Amino acid sequence: IMISVHYYDPFNFTIDENKTAKTQWGKYAVKNYDNWGQEDHVDSQMALLNEKFVSQGYPVVIGEFGAQDKTEKFADYNEFRRYWAEYLIKAAKKNGIVCVYWDNGYNGNKGFGIINRFDYTITQPDLIAGMMRAINSTDDYEIPSPAGYTEVRKSAKAS
DSSP states (O other), X not given: OOEEEEEOOSHHHHTOOSTTOOOOOSXXXXXXXXXXXXXXXXXXXXXXXXXXXXXXXXXXXXXXXOOOOOTTTOTTHHHHHHHHHHHHHHHHHHTTEEEEEOOOSOOSTTOOOSEETTTTEESOHHHHHHHHHHHHSOTTOOOOOOTTOXXXXXXXXXX
């Protein structure tokens, strides 16, 4: 038996396309971010999956996770998208969980694509690099901040 879950928290950052859509995530976010679903939430969700399943001998895979491209609304979105994905994979790995990114085959606005399926090119090299860094690094490495955002928000909890 194996446990498979999907992970899209916070919805307003990862999927929402409406007026409530958020374009920044995590401790470096300074505007248009959710007050929940940040690093501490990811950590607690991964720890819960570990406690309930992994530690009991049941493998867990996040069989689908991702954040759609919102660069049309905010040019720096993909930097926060990369930071979110890298953070999620790092926290999952720390808790013995494997992640599979959801590439829906659509690149561009509102797409989840990271590979162009027509010409086989990588469309999101920074996102892939961040995910690979999380997979291949030790648990104590520091995730690079979104480019241009180095100050930690004062209200952000330490992660």
